[in-house]
Amino acid sequence: MSATTAESSELSASAAIPPPRRSRVLPIVMLAVGLVFAVLPFVDLPLPGVFTGPLSSPGTLQILAIGLVFAGVAMSYDLLLGYTGLLSLGHALYFALGLYGTNLLMIHFELSYVVAVPIALLITLVVALLLGSVAMRVRGVAFAMVTLAFAEAFHVFVEADPARISGGEEGLSLAGAQVPDLLTGVVNTRWVYWLALTFALLSFVVCHQAVSSRAGRVWQAIRENEDRVELLGLIPFQFKLLSFGLSAVVAAGGGAVYLLLVRGATPGSASAVFTLNLIIMVVLGGLGRLWGAALGGLVFGYLQLRLPGVARSGVFDPLPAWLEGPLTEPLFILGALFVILVMFAPGGLASLPERLGLLRRGSR
Amino acid sequence: MSLQVFVLLTVTGLGLAGVYFLIASGLSLIFGLMDVLNLAHGLFFTVGSYATWWVMTRFGFIDSLALRFAVAVIVAAAFGLAVGWITERFFVRRFYGDHVTQILITLGLSLSGVALIGGWFSYDPQTFPLPELFRRVVLIAGARIPVSRLLILAISVVLLAALLTFLRRTRHGLIIRAGVENREMVQAMGIDVAKSFTLVFAIGGLLAAIGGVLGAVFFAGVTPEFGLNVLVFAFIVVVIGGLGSVEGTALSAVLVGLTQQYVNFFAGAGIGDLTVVILLAATLLLRPQGLLGEVAR
Numbered sequence: 001m002s003a004t005t006a007e008s009s010e011l012s013a014s015a016a017i018p019p020p021r022r023s024r025v026l027p028i029v030m031l032a033v034g035l036v037f038a039v040l041p042f043v044d045l046p047l048p049g050v051f052t053g054p055l056s057s058p059g060t061l062q063i064l065a066i067g068l069v070f071a072g073v074a075m076s077y078d079l080l081l082g083y084t085g086l087l088s089l090g091h092a093l094y095f096a097l098g099l100y101g102t103n104l105l106m107i108h109f110e111l112s113y114v115v116a117v118p119i120a121l122l123i124t125l126v127v128a129l130l131l132g133s134v135a136m137r138v139r140g141v142a143f144a145m146v147t148l149a150f151a152e153a154f155h156v157f158v159e160a161d162p163a164r165i166s167g168g169e170e171g172l173s174l175a176g177a178q179v180p181d182l183l184t185g186v187v188n189t190r191w192v193y194w195l196a197l198t199f200a201l202l203s204f205v206v207c208h209q210a211v212s213s214r215a216g217r218v219w220q221a222i223r224e225n226e227d228r229v230e231l232l233g234l235i236p237f238q239f240k241l242l243s244f245g246l247s248a249v250v251a252a253g254g255g256a257v258y259l260l261l262v263r264g265a266t267p268g269s270a271s272a273v274f275t276l277n278l279i280i281m282v283v284l285g286g287l288g289r290l291w292g293a294a295l296g297g298l299v300f301g302y303l304q305l306r307l308p309g310v311a312r313s314g315v316f317d318p319l320p321a322w323l324e325g326p327l328t329e330p331l332f333i334l335g336a337l338f339v340i341l342v343m344f345a346p347g348g349l350a351s352l353p354e355r356l357g358l359l360r361r362g363s364r
Numbered sequence: 365m366s367l368q369v370f371v372l373l374t375v376t377g378l379g380l381a382g383v384y385f386l387i388a389s390g391l392s393l394i395f396g397l398m399d400v401l402n403l404a405h406g407l408f409f410t411v412g413s414y415a416t417w418w419v420m421t422r423f424g425f426i427d428s429l430a431l432r433f434a435v436a437v438i439v440a441a442a443f444g445l446a447v448g449w450i451t452e453r454f455f456v457r458r459f460y461g462d463h464v465t466q467i468l469i470t471l472g473l474s475l476s477g478v479a480l481i482g483g484w485f486s487y488d489p490q491t492f493p494l495p496e497l498f499r500r501v502v503l504i505a506g507a508r509i510p511v512s513r514l515l516i517l518a519i520s521v522v523l524l525a526a527l528l529t530f531l532r533r534t535r536h537g538l539i540i541r542a543g544v545e546n547r548e549m550v551q552a553m554g555i556d557v558a559k560s561f562t563l564v565f566a567i568g569g570l571l572a573a574i575g576g577v578l579g580a581v582f583f584a585g586v587t588p589e590f591g592l593n594v595l596v597f598a599f600i601v602v603v604i605g606g607l608g609s610v611e612g613t614a615l616s617a618v619l620v621g622l623t624q625q626y627v628n629f630f631a632g633a634g635i636g637d638l639t640v641v642i643l644l645a646a647t648l649l650l651r652p653q654g655l656l657g658e659v660a661r
Contacts, residue, residue, distance in 0.1 A: 162631075273592065
């Protein structure tokens with residue numbers, strides 16, 4: 001779409017997205033990667049510089065687990081932006097609904113974690129379908145603004161806390177008594193880590209199945225040309241809503257796992273900044289490639305948690321103050337990296353092997 | 365409710381509306397002309413508010429605080445103009461026709477720009493001295509109204525008038541208005557619309573930066589992330605007003621600012637912000653093109 005013919009404000013991300021290709025190798029590779037991640041808690045290997053403790057230490061597993069949750073949520077976001085072409089700026093809302101919803105159900109109804117999570121996911125689905133159908137009254141950029149507004153309303157609601165239930169700015173700490181013993185306490189970090197890994201793999205399976213299904217084909221057609229899909233006799237609205245609802249539920253699942261990892265729910269998880277971070281993860285990794293989004297989530301989680309530590313270790317001390325300040329900000333480095341990638345490598349990290357000519361012969 | 369409270373809330377709400385209008389009008393014009401959702405607009409706002417803080421605290425050689433504030437407005441406007449121009453010229457321009465990449469670029473600029481300011485000046489809220497005049501109150505219908513509120517209102521109204529005059533009475537304004545209406549037709553007549561693209565970004569940056577100055581006065585301080593918060597409400601204002609319509613933006617800014625103030629006061633903090641979002645949902649269901657918008661986007 002060139003500037004001269006772009007009459008409507010529809011979004012087209014096709015420039016950066018690879019053509020659809022049914023990969024049989026990908027699920028096998030992802031499972032193999034999953035197996036490697038699964039045995040990490042048994043590996044006592046120290047990786048100085050990369051992590052502060054050995055791989056099996058709770059601190060390292062915590063960082064990896066958060067990266068895995070981000071990877072799973074990023075894949076759900078890729079479903080929307082990368083596959084359906086819907087630029088939602090409100091995905092944080094659904095992550096936060098899983099996070100707050102699960103915790104509130106455990107606190108107020110004394111449900112066990114195992115019961116609270118499915119109910120929270122169901123609530124998220126209903127909310128997503130409702131808000132999604134209102135937001136889909138408009139397309140493209142206006143849709144982005146409206147989803148942002150809805151998410152921000154929730155953010156303001158939990159932060160201002162007029163009903164005195166969400167703990168305001170402080171947030172809510174985890175209702176520990178309702179959680180199975182295996183998933184609480186620092187000694188059991190490896191179990192929470194495995195839960196995060198399970199979530200990431202499940203998210204991959206669900207998203208992969210969804211995008212290779214018939215509905216998934218229609219999503220990709222909508223991304224390319226929504227009017228044409230309508231002309232073919234399909235109703236884009238239904239398919240878009242399906243994509244919206246599914247990705248919201250997966251994101252809420254991520255929120256429920258994140259709750260155990262950070263042992264609480266804070267308003268920051270519902271903020272626009274979290275959605276923007278998700279976009280960074282997906283685009284950093286590569287739009288329209290699930291493994292790219294997963295990689296982006298992992299890298300983002302790792303950098304965000306490790307960069308402040310690196311900065312404190314004094315590596316940047318010799319630098320002048322005007323340079324040292326920004327370099328200790330993870331978001332400055334990630335944001336700058338993001339701008340550079342968008343400008344010079346639109347396919348993200350996932351496109352780099354092809355870009356460098358490494359995969360050209362291997363993949364057909 | 366007493367009349368005094370009502371008057372105070374109204375003036376405060378209108379002041380807030382002024383801040384919203386300044387950031388939303390540029391956003392609306394940029395979108396109307398170029399179909400670009402400029403997420404860096406919050407950064408323009410933050411640049412303006414930090415320019416104010418910088419001048420007010422570091423320009424000690426200017427003794428009069430009122431004079432220093434006048435300098436701050438000019439410096440903020442210049443910074444806003446420059447940042448807007450740079451954003452269009454070096455980042456957005458490279459990707460015409462590719463809306464997603466344009467949004468992503470402005471998003472990356474916004475996040476890294478805010479982190480840059482946070483890294484330089486810390487994320488803690490900063491305060492600065494205001495001219496003595498601002499803290500005085502005047503009596504209007506028995507209500508004690510701070511002069512700063514009236515000043516915010518006055519500056520916003522003057523800028524609204526200036527923007528409308530520019531759009532209606534100058535050749536550049538004519539091209540921008542025509543471009544919002546039908547860009548292809550303007551191009552077909554042999555007019556270089558791309559020049560107007562840079563111009564609206566620069567104007568948008570200038571207005572948002574002055575919005576940042578007024579926002580810093582209104583909220584009595586600056587933080588790096590504040591621009592993003594205001595940007596969310598600016599989005600709501602733009603959608604309710606109708607994308608691309610400056611008059612619609614002004615009208616909807618007043619509607620949103622007043623609603624937020626009244627409801628937040630009477631129903632509790634946070635409820636007003638929720639009401640504004642409900643207002644947005646209602647607008648979308650009943651009139652998706654916005655109050656004064658021409659077509660649904």
